[in-house]
Amino acid sequence: MSTKQTLVVIGNGMVGHNFLENIAESDIADKYQIVTFCEEELLAYDRVHLSEYFDGKTAADLSLVKPNFFEENNITVHIGDKAIEIDRENKQVISEKGQTIAYDKLVLAMGSSAFVPPIPGNDRENCIAYRTIDDLDDMMAAAKTAKVGAVVGGGLLGLEAAKALQNLGLKTYVVQFDSRLMSAQLDDGGAALLAEKIEDIGVSVLLDKNTTDISDGDKCMHKMSFSDGTELETDMILYSAGIRPRDELGSACGLDIAPRGGVVINNQCLTSDPDIYAIGECASWQEQTFGLVAPGYAMARAVVDQLADGDTLFTGADMSTKLKLNGVDVASIGDPHATTPGALVYTYQNGVDGIYKRLVVDKDSKYLLGAVLVGDAEDYPTLLQYYLNGIELPDNPDSLILPSRGDAPAGLGPDALPDSAQICSCFDITKGDLCASIEGGCTTLGALKDDTKAATGCGGCAALVKSVLDCELEKAGIEVNTDICEHFPYTRQDLYNLVMVEEIKSFTDLLKLHGTGQGCEICKQTIGSILASYWNEYVLEEDHVSVQDTNDAFLANMQKDGTYSVVPRMAGGEVTPDGLIAVGQVAKKYGLYTKLTGGQRVDLFGARLDQLPSIWKELIDAGFESGHAYGKSLRTVKSCVGSTWCRFGVDDSVGLAIELENRYKGLRSPHKIKFAVSGCTRECAEAQSKDIGIIAVEGGWNLYVCGNGGMKPRHGDLFATNLDKETLIKYIDRVLTFYVQTADRMQRTSVWMDNMEGGLDYLRSVVIDDKLGLCDQLEDQMQRVVDTYQCEWKTTIEDESKVKRFRHFVNSDKHDENIIFIEERGQIRPANIEERQLLLAEKVS
Amino acid sequence: MSYKDEWVDICSKEDLVPNSGICALVTGEQVAIFYFPDNDTLYAINNFDPFGKVHVLSRGMVGDLNGVPMVSSPLYKQHFNLKTGQCLEDEDVSVESYGVRIKDDRVEVNLTGE
Numbered sequence: 001m002s003t004k005q006t007l008v009v010i011g012n013g014m015v016g017h018n019f020l021e022n023i024a025e026s027d028i029a030d031k032y033q034i035v036t037f038c039e040e041e042l043l044a045y046d047r048v049h050l051s052e053y054f055d056g057k058t059a060a061d062l063s064l065v066k067p068n069f070f071e072e073n074n075i076t077v078h079i080g081d082k083a084i085e086i087d088r089e090n091k092q093v094i095s096e097k098g099q100t101i102a103y104d105k106l107v108l109a110m111g112s113s114a115f116v117p118p119i120p121g122n123d124r125e126n127c128i129a130y131r132t133i134d135d136l137d138d139m140m141a142a143a144k145t146a147k148v149g150a151v152v153g154g155g156l157l158g159l160e161a162a163k164a165l166q167n168l169g170l171k172t173y174v175v176q177f178d179s180r181l182m183s184a185q186l187d188d189g190g191a192a193l194l195a196e197k198i199e200d201i202g203v204s205v206l207l208d209k210n211t212t213d214i215s216d217g218d219k220c221m222h223k224m225s226f227s228d229g230t231e232l233e234t235d236m237i238l239y240s241a242g243i244r245p246r247d248e249l250g251s252a253c254g255l256d257i258a259p260r261g262g263v264v265i266n267n268q269c270l271t272s273d274p275d276i277y278a279i280g281e282c283a284s285w286q287e288q289t290f291g292l293v294a295p296g297y298a299m300a301r302a303v304v305d306q307l308a309d310g311d312t313l314f315t316g317a318d319m320s321t322k323l324k325l326n327g328v329d330v331a332s333i334g335d336p337h338a339t340t341p342g343a344l345v346y347t348y349q350n351g352v353d354g355i356y357k358r359l360v361v362d363k364d365s366k367y368l369l370g371a372v373l374v375g376d377a378e379d380y381p382t383l384l385q386y387y388l389n390g391i392e393l394p395d396n397p398d399s400l401i402l403p404s405r406g407d408a409p410a411g412l413g414p415d416a417l418p419d420s421a422q423i424c425s426c427f428d429i430t431k432g433d434l435c436a437s438i439e440g441g442c443t444t445l446g447a448l449k450d451d452t453k454a455a456t457g458c459g460g461c462a463a464l465v466k467s468v469l470d471c472e473l474e475k476a477g478i479e480v481n482t483d484i485c486e487h488f489p490y491t492r493q494d495l496y497n498l499v500m501v502e503e504i505k506s507f508t509d510l511l512k513l514h515g516t517g518q519g520c521e522i523c524k525q526t527i528g529s530i531l532a533s534y535w536n537e538y539v540l541e542e543d544h545v546s547v548q549d550t551n552d553a554f555l556a557n558m559q560k561d562g563t564y565s566v567v568p569r570m571a572g573g574e575v576t577p578d579g580l581i582a583v584g585q586v587a588k589k590y591g592l593y594t595k596l597t598g599g600q601r602v603d604l605f606g607a608r609l610d611q612l613p614s615i616w617k618e619l620i621d622a623g624f625e626s627g628h629a630y631g632k633s634l635r636t637v638k639s640c641v642g643s644t645w646c647r648f649g650v651d652d653s654v655g656l657a658i659e660l661e662n663r664y665k666g667l668r669s670p671h672k673i674k675f676a677v678s679g680c681t682r683e684c685a686e687a688q689s690k691d692i693g694i695i696a697v698e699g700g701w702n703l704y705v706c707g708n709g710g711m712k713p714r715h716g717d718l719f720a721t722n723l724d725k726e727t728l729i730k731y732i733d734r735v736l737t738f739y740v741q742t743a744d745r746m747q748r749t750s751v752w753m754d755n756m757e758g759g760l761d762y763l764r765s766v767v768i769d770d771k772l773g774l775c776d777q778l779e780d781q782m783q784r785v786v787d788t789y790q791c792e793w794k795t796t797i798e799d800e801s802k803v804k805r806f807r808h809f810v811n812s813d814k815h816d817e818n819i820i821f822i823e824e825r826g827q828i829r830p831a832n833i834e835e836r837q838l839l840l841a842e843k844v845s
Numbered sequence: 846m847s848y849k850d851e852w853v854d855i856c857s858k859e860d861l862v863p864n865s866g867i868c869a870l871v872t873g874e875q876v877a878i879f880y881f882p883d884n885d886t887l888y889a890i891n892n893f894d895p896f897g898k899v900h901v902l903s904r905g906m907v908g909d910l911n912g913v914p915m916v917s918s919p920l921y922k923q924h925f926n927l928k929t930g931q932c933l934e935d936e937d938v939s940v941e942s943y944g945v946r947i948k949d950d951r952v953e954v955n956l957t958g959e
């Protein structure tokens with residue numbers, strides 16, 4: 001029998017799962033047989049981004065469980081099975097479905113539940129808590145008929161719930177028990193401005209409302225009666241009035257429970273039983289429970305370290321928060337109410353622009369104790385660092401919140417931070433961790449994120465991570481050499497701008513003006529692509545042919561044996577029977593290997609260079625065009641069959657896919673671009689794995705950007721929802737042109753996005769809010785490319801002098817006799833080297 | 846019979862593609878000929894790519910690295926010195942280089958490398 005100890009974890013929520021990941025990665029993973037109980041039907045998912053479920057994210061998108069996590073780490077998980085008893089005497093856990101598991105160590109990670117105020121009628125139909133994906137499904141079902149919704153609770157979660165209701169199209173009310181919104185985090189001034197702003201976006205705020213009864217309404221399903229005699233009619237009620245730690249198992253087995261709920265833990269996260277730990281929202285440390293993930297993750301790390309005989313302790317957590325509600329910024333740091341003895345307060349109020357800022361400092365104005373920001377939270381990262389790291393304030397602390405007056409803003413450079421400064425609270429990454437990773441060679445934002453995980457949680461720390469990176473690189477004198485090669489001391493973006501501003505039309509001119517030497521395959525390919533993106537001239541033009549990358553130079557993909565593949569465009573994957581027959585006839589005539597590609601079209605392999613023009617002539621005569629399979633350009637727009645045939649289809653995905661493919665075909669770009677369009681959220685076209693993905697939903701089209709499959713798969717980010725077709729195309733024009741103008745060479749959209757300072761929000765601000773005033777130019781540029789499209793194969797076969805280039809020998813009509821095929825499964829394949837030598841030898845003898 | 850020390854007529858100067866390669870058949874050998882119009886220079890090397898083991902070098906992109914004129918293999922992108930045929934990434938690998946010239950607007954190749 002194994003000598004392993006058994007470790008049982010109750011609850012597979014955010015913190016429970018984080019604990020499992022930590023222990024799986026640790027040195028002590030082999031010491032334990034791990035069993036976990038997961039009450040919900042779904043494994044751990046991201047509650048923090050729960051509201052994005054309404055924007056089209058699926059349960060799979062929100063999942064926190066990496067594929068095969070449990071199998072690979074040998075962890076037994078009981079899904080949909082709730083632990084119902086802890087028998088401390090016999091050290092075993094008993095579950096609802098009848099499992100009895102003996103434990104050596106037990107970890108409680110049961111989270112909390114939404115607090116439902118004890119009001120008569122609180123369990124009526126369509127009265128829902130706001131905590132789980134199940135709750136959200138209930139909300140969506142209720143929203144189908146509901147017109148009015150009320151959220152009980154005006155705290156952080158309540159406001160988020162209100163936003164969700166509003167986005168579902170309901171007239172929304174927030175019903176708050178006391179006189180302030182977010183009363184834990186905001187002072188009166190901040191809360192008042194926040195209420196105004198919330199009203200401005202169309203959510204009604206009712207303050208000082210103590211609900212006494214919920215009963216049948218006259219116009220709506222329910223009537224809420226308040227202690228002041230007023231009433232509110234609503235069809236749906238959401239409870240978000242605080243959380244209740246799920247300590248019921250703990251109290252039933254006699255563990256110490258805190259007066260205000262939660263299983264009592266010490267600094268080691270141990271409960272009153274030395275073999276039982278508690279972490280996350282079900283735990284109470286020094287009579288506090290923590291309703292955020294970061295403290296829970298800190299507890300999880302501490303327990304893993306304790307189990308490994310380490311000495312990491314949990315010593316409390318910072319509860320500062322920042323959130324954005326439909327465009328309203330709010331943030332709160334430390335002690336916003338100035339309860340610390342002697343605390344002094346600075347406030348800045350700008351009624352015109354709707355900004356409120358409050359700084360709470362100690363009696364000598366030396367250290368920051370707290371802050372409130374409403375309307376403009378840009379100072380949050382700086383202020384948070386002052387607060388967390390006890391950095392001495394400048395002489396006039398108010399300069400930190402006053403609008404800068406010409407002279408440099410009083411921002412805090414990352415240089416001023418100690419190495420111990422926590423930069424990313426989601427993953428507890430300090431400045432020291434970042435510096436070590438930078439020193440280890442992670443010199444781009446993307447690499448740094450990948451290596452440290454920083455900025456991959458809530459994303460709130462991304463700007464700071466970037467500035468630490470920049471500062472460290474500068475200090476180390478590491479000039480990140482971004483020159484594309486020895487011939488041009490410029491980045492790809494610089495070169496693009498040079499081409500645009502100086503209206504340069506050929507590689508030779510650019511080399512004369514801004515480069516040295518003869519060039520190489522790197523700069524030629526890059527500049528060839530830039531010129532093609534911007535001017536969209538025929539790529540085999542005399543001026544351009546020598547700077548085309550291998551495949552573009554002959555408009556086909558070179559295969560391992562020096563032959564080529566031929567891929568005619570089949571927009572959206574649609575092809576007529578006659579089209580298929582024509583392709584088949586060409587394949588047969590030239591003896592080509594035929595295969596369906598992963599891009600929903602047909603690929604013909606084994607064409608010799610000298611055969612390409614005649615093959616293409618026949619395909620073009622049959623109505624086909626170049627599929628640009630060879631280009632760093634738009635490849636395919638995959639589609640699902642959509643509403644035309646599919647019983648679930650919401651819209652015509654094939655029609656849109658064809659329209660988009662025809663719009664963007666031929667567009668040259670820093671790397672290849674792939675699209676897909678699905679007719680409903682079942683997503684048969686796998687749009688979320690594409691550079692541009694589109695899904696039909698009831699309200700229009702949802703647009704995802706910057707996904708890819710390939711070596712490092714990345715799901716696209718949901719960029720905008722419920723778009724009409726015109727807006728959709730506008731956004732795609734802008735996103736793609738912006739990508740073409742600013743990305744590095746050979747950078748897919750995913751990596752471009754991961755390296756973009758400000759990420760998705762920034763891209764939205766450029767493309768949707770026109771922050772840079774670029775949108776017209778971006779659209780014009782795309783329209784020019786669309787208007788100048790030509791099938792380069794058609795142009796080629798019509799020009800005798802171009803066709804000449806496809807001869808294998810300039811001085812002979814023979815072909816390359818080293819190209820030899822073998823038959824396999826009824827088709828050709830290239831002979832391997834031994835086979836080739838053998839066959840060539842036979843030929844000679 | 847040996848043609849080895851002779852200049853063989855290939856094609857007209859017009860058939861060259863500036864800053865790019867063409868391939869000629871010279872007494873059974875595949876020869877890649879590259880033309881740099883800037884300094885009116887020609888280079889000829891064997892067309893066989895020793896890494897991909899197929900005849901494709903004439904279809905590579907040309908240029909220079911640290912002043913050395915080179916072609917980059919279209920398959921796996923190794924560079925070859927156009928003057929000597931030496932691979933720049935692997936000193937054990939090289940391809941033959943040949944003599945090439947323009948005479949009376951005709952391109953001629955000499956396999957002895959004169």
Ligand code: SRM
Nearest residue numbers: 557565596597598599600601629635708709710711712748
């Ligand atoms: C033919 C095809 C495989 C097949 O038999 O199905 C294929 C073949 C090649 N792929 Fe692919 N890819 C093909 C679909 C895909 C897909 C699936 C898709 O598009 O839905 C993917 C993953 C999706 C994605 O790109 O995000 C894919 C990810 C790659 C990658 C990795 C890209 C990445 O960002 O990690 C490469 C390498 C690269 O581009 O640098 C690649 C590169 C290649 C190259 C060009 C490799 C090369 O340089 O020789 C292959 C030659 C194509 C040819 O000769 O025609 N191929 N390749 C598919 C052609 C689709 C089409 O109709 O145009």
Ligand SMILES: Cc1cc2nc3c(=O)[nH]c(=O)nc-3n(C[C@H](O)[C@H](O)[C@H](O)COP(=O)(O)OP(=O)(O)OC[C@H]3O[C@@H](n4cnc5c(N)ncnc54)[C@H](O)[C@@H]3O)c2cc1C
Nearest residue numbers: 011013014015016039047082083110111280281291292293
């Ligand atoms: C809408 C919403 C938005 C939020 N936004 C933020 C935010 O922006 N930032 C932030 O930091 N935090 C946010 N939070 C809070 C954050 O989600 C929680 O702090 C975090 O989920 C706590 O993790 P946990 O594992 O302790 O609890 P949970 O994630 O709730 O997980 C506990 C799990 O244990 C299960 N369980 C309970 N009892 C048993 C049992 N007896 N047997 C088996 N399983 C059991 C539960 O079903 C649950 O799945 C938000 C929460 C919500 C609901």
Ligand code: SF4
Nearest residue numbers: 640646649679680684
């Ligand atoms: S994505 Fe939806 S519409 Fe398209 S085929 Fe699948 S189920 Fe049908």
Ligand code: FES
Nearest residue numbers: 424426457458459
């Ligand atoms: S703070 Fe959330 S990702 Fe860094």
